[in-house]
Amino acid sequence: MNEISTINSPITALQLRDNLHYLHPFTDYAELHAEGSRIQDHAEGVYIWDTDGRRIIDGLAGLGCVTLGYGRKELAEVAARQMQKLSYSQSFFKTSNEPAIQLAEKLVELTPKGLNHVFFTNSGSEANETCLKLVHRYWNLAGKPDKRVIIARAQAYHGSTIATTSLSGNPVFYTSGGGMPISGIERIEAPYWYLNGAGETPEEFGLTAARWLEDKILELGAENVAAFFAEPFQGAGGAILPPDTYWPEIQRICRKYDVLLVIDEVVSGFGRTGKWFGCETFGIEAPDLMAIAKGITSSYFPMSATMVSDRIASLLIEKGGEFYHGFTNSGHPVGAAVALENIRIMEREQVVENAAELGKHFGEHVASLADHPLVGNVRSCGLFAGIQLVADKDKRVLFDEALRVGDHCSTEALHRGLALRAIGDTMTLMPPLIITRGQIDEVFAMTRDALDATARAFKAR
Numbered sequence: 001m002n003e004i005s006t007i008n009s010p011i012t013a014l015q016l017r018d019n020l021h022y023l024h025p026f027t028d029y030a031e032l033h034a035e036g037s038r039i040q041d042h043a044e045g046v047y048i049w050d051t052d053g054r055r056i057i058d059g060l061a062g063l064g065c066v067t068l069g070y071g072r073k074e075l076a077e078v079a080a081r082q083m084q085k086l087s088y089s090q091s092f093f094k095t096s097n098e099p100a101i102q103l104a105e106k107l108v109e110l111t112p113k114g115l116n117h118v119f120f121t122n123s124g125s126e127a128n129e130t131c132l133k134l135v136h137r138y139w140n141l142a143g144k145p146d147k148r149v150i151i152a153r154a155q156a157y158h159g160s161t162i163a164t165t166s167l168s169g170n171p172v173f174y175t176s177g178g179g180m181p182i183s184g185i186e187r188i189e190a191p192y193w194y195l196n197g198a199g200e201t202p203e204e205f206g207l208t209a210a211r212w213l214e215d216k217i218l219e220l221g222a223e224n225v226a227a228f229f230a231e232p233f234q235g236a237g238g239a240i241l242p243p244d245t246y247w248p249e250i251q252r253i254c255r256k257y258d259v260l261l262v263i264d265e266v267v268s269g270f271g272r273t274g275k276w277f278g279c280e281t282f283g284i285e286a287p288d289l290m291a292i293a294k295g296i297t298s299s300y301f302p303m304s305a306t307m308v309s310d311r312i313a314s315l316l317i318e319k320g321g322e323f324y325h326g327f328t329n330s331g332h333p334v335g336a337a338v339a340l341e342n343i344r345i346m347e348r349e350q351v352v353e354n355a356a357e358l359g360k361h362f363g364e365h366v367a368s369l370a371d372h373p374l375v376g377n378v379r380s381c382g383l384f385a386g387i388q389l390v391a392d393k394d395k396r397v398l399f400d401e402a403l404r405v406g407d408h409c410s411t412e413a414l415h416r417g418l419a420l421r422a423i424g425d426t427m428t429l430m431p432p433l434i435i436t437r438g439q440i441d442e443v444f445a446m447t448r449d450a451l452d453a454t455a456r457a458f459k460a461r
């Protein structure tokens, strides 16, 4: 603690204390220690104030999770009430609680038909890990234990446990070792028309990309393939929106070869696409399993869930015996009470309908960036956007990764008071769904400014 006492500024002291003991997720520690973290102090609506008094408009809803924005008193009050009534209830030994029962009913009502059962978890990673265990349990119970291989996609993101990192499609994440990716996971390319679809219209390319799944199943033998794991659109992997033809063809292929369809709605769920779930937006009709998290509580409490179809649940219930899986905080009564209130507010304030309406205005702004000299491709859906930066617009040439152009752009945005995320050189936006038209205008004025400054720094070279 000696170093800290020599620092005069309270903010710098806090940064130093942060460096000394706190290992942040997904962080280059040497860089963080050199620069110090931004320390957030308080937040309201779509705005966050750092400890240095700077106001940031949160173009990212935290990590795509603060759907209702910050500082909703109703959610804090519900949590406080539930904590006083029943602060915890274990759910392992034939025990339950009313908020969790009610939430399960509500989630069954909101999610696609056929998903009539809920397994509660605490993070997106846990929800996906639960999907994975259920896939294997299902095929064992169904008498087809050879159906073991999971097919996932390049640039997917499904979480950061060893299994969900392995499902994710960014090889850099495997570098910590531990045998990642674990065996039994195969991969196909992402339906990324802009970079992978040379010579085809988006519609043609959607079919081509879906048929990569069929090719992979045929290569492996359908009798060995357990499931296809995918996000409706790929978020953390680079804002990849599939062409309209992609999902109908994927579903046809899964049905034809009896391959389970596992949908990761961790980021696309709870209104992000302008519908309750990405499944509705992209025409995904009957997933076998679905992971949900983030917007389920607007991240006022860590909670997530795996939605389970009748097909899987009935076998589990009738023939499964004990299912050896779960978490201490599964079905937490406080999380469930917060989720129920979060959904009540979303329904009362028509947050999803508003997101769809505002999404048009947001989408026009996104489209207007296509003329920017640094921008090769723009895409948006509801209140989610990807802006691909390129070195050469005409030839679709990307920047050298080492230049970290995207990081430069997000720093420029932050200087202007906007949280904008760089995934490589794709800039992403996913603000709270309660953002107003005026605030959307503010976000895009800052985005364009940040792009201009980045273009001056790189294109002008």
Ligand code: PLP
Residues within 6 Å of the ligand: 063, 122, 123, 124, 125, 126, 128, 157, 158, 159, 160, 231, 235, 236, 264, 265, 266, 267, 268, 293
């Ligand atoms: N799946 C998707 C699509 C995600 O975007 C994320 C997180 O961003 C996860 C899973 C992992 O969720 P968590 O960080 O809550 O474990």
